[in-house]
Amino acid sequence: MSTYEHDPVSHSVAHHLVAIAELLEEYGYARVTDVARHLGITRGSASITLKSLEQKGLVTYDDRRFLGLSEAGRQVAESIQAKKAVLRDLLVRVLGVDEKQAEEDTCKLEHLVSARTAERARRLLDFIESGSSEARRFLAAFGRFRKDGTGGTEEKGR
Amino acid sequence: MSTYEHDPVSHSVAHHLVAIAELLEEYGYARVTDVARHLGITRGSASITLKSLEQKGLVTYDDRRFLGLSEAGRQVAESIQAKKAVLRDLLVRVLGVDEKQAEEDTCKLEHLVSARTAERARRLLDFIESGSSEARRFLAAFGRFRKDGTGGTEEKGR
DNA sequence: GTTTTATGTTTGGCCTACCAAACATCCGGT
DNA sequence: ACCGGATGTTTGGTAGGCCAAACATAAAAC
Known part of the structure; x- marks a missing residue:
């Protein structure tokens, strides 16, 4: 179940991280639009949330705006998925x-x-x-x- | 477990209603201050939320500002407590x-x-x-x- | 009866989380 | 090279849920 109880992550943040993880696993990539569609919110909302998650060191941006999870982000997502x-x-x-x-x-x-x-x-x-x-x-x-x-x-x- | 799946009641509202129910059961009365203390929020916040719940027909105010639950409010609270x-x-x-x-x-x-x-x-x-x-x-x-x-x-x- | 104290309300502010819509940018097709 | 559609960002706005602090009022204490 993996240690990390640093999860005090909000409902919204949790869903964004898990969305990225699921998209990566299912399609091999994840972009802002994909996350937005996955969560049923607008690209604008996703864009803003994801940017803040990048600054918190949970999400990474590719050179061509493809999303990834940092080690920390991956751990949070995995713990929630588990x-x-x-x-x-x-x-x-x-x-x-x-x-x-x-x-x-x-x-x-x-x-x-x-x-x-x-x-x-x-x-x-x-x-x-x-x-x-x-x-x-x-x-x-x-x-x-x-x-x-x-x-x-x-x-x-x- | 009682039918009523009208619950799409927010986290906050749920807690306010349950607080009133618990206070009524435990002390026989419930005032704004009691609810606030029970929930660990300020009286101001509780006051505003409870007023809105009165307008939604879930909470009742006594002549001397003692709180009660309407039939609908009671049902929601009970369903959550159950x-x-x-x-x-x-x-x-x-x-x-x-x-x-x-x-x-x-x-x-x-x-x-x-x-x-x-x-x-x-x-x-x-x-x-x-x-x-x-x-x-x-x-x-x-x-x-x-x-x-x-x-x-x-x-x-x- | 006046002064504390307890209680209730209002105000202004903050933060999260969302939307809509304007704007910017990129990318493929012709 | 150009245009159109897909993608990303920004801006302004809304709503919930909270706080702090000023204020108003009711209840106790003296």
């Missing part, structure tokens, strides 16, 4: 939220989750994917419970 | 996040979570509290896994 992936997986694989809804929710929550909580969520997913019988049985039982409101093997009480 | 409770419980009881951290995180996330996702989370908690053997064994195994990185009863693979 949190986002964990959250999405948690919602989909454990809670059973549908993909579309999960994507929507994680976009809103991604940069707000603390590193510690994200770490715990990742741990849970690791456990689920460990394939242990407890995990498998739990998921199966919860799946049934979601549908018909019963916990399968009872033994309720406490 | 989401918050679910999230906190999820973090603490399932993920094993410590109370303090969970409180911090939920404060940031509470009003952003969709009703559908919150409903799923509540369902998971209901299942956990059903006391079914799958749930109990799962929690126990995950607890061990968190500590020593092993899933207890293996049978891994898939």
Whole structure:
């Protein structure tokens, strides 16, 4: 999940950085216009925000105005992307939220989750994917419970 | 979890409404100053925001300036509080996040979570509290896994 | 009853984050 | 070489959300 809790980065900044990272990965380049379109804002707005991010040392400008991420920027983006992936997986694989809804929710929550909580969520997913019988049985039982409101093997009480 | 997804209420508004609800519950009354102190903002800021909430029909003013919630305001506050409770419980009881951290995180996330996702989370908690053997064994195994990185009863693979 | 003190409001200012629209610049096609 | 469309920047404006500080008023204390 990577250390760096320097994230106190704003919602907007987080989205700009992640946009660049995603565009770079998907198309190999990212320009002001691409970021703006990706985020659904105007080029003017993106231009200004990105310039400020350059001055903060998070974003780099190519000789031909192609955008990149500095080491710091890359770390912030990666940390947010990692949190986002964990959250999405948690919602989909454990809670059973549908993909579309999960994507929507994680976009809103991604940069707000603390590193510690994200770490715990990742741990849970690791456990689920460990394939242990407890995990498998739990998921199966919860799946049934979601549908018909019963916990399968009872033994309720406490 | 209550229907009402009219929540597209801002972070700030959400906090003001919840503050009033909490103050009413805890002390039986809520004034501008109390809300301001509760939120850690100045009375001036609270005064302005609360006035706008009155005009939106969410907050009511007593004859002696005591604050209340309209039916609509109460519903919004309750819906957010319910989401918050679910999230906190999820973090603490399932993920094993410590109370303090969970409180911090939920404060940031509470009003952003969709009703559908919150409903799923509540369902998971209901299942956990059903006391079914799958749930109990799962929690126990995950607890061990968190500590020593092993899933207890293996049978891994898939 | 007058003076503190607590409470509420208003004002002016700041910062973020956005838009629209004018402007500047570049780049490809002919 | 020129023009048009795509791209980037700047400018002026709006809105939310906050503060500080001046002000007004209500409640306590004396």
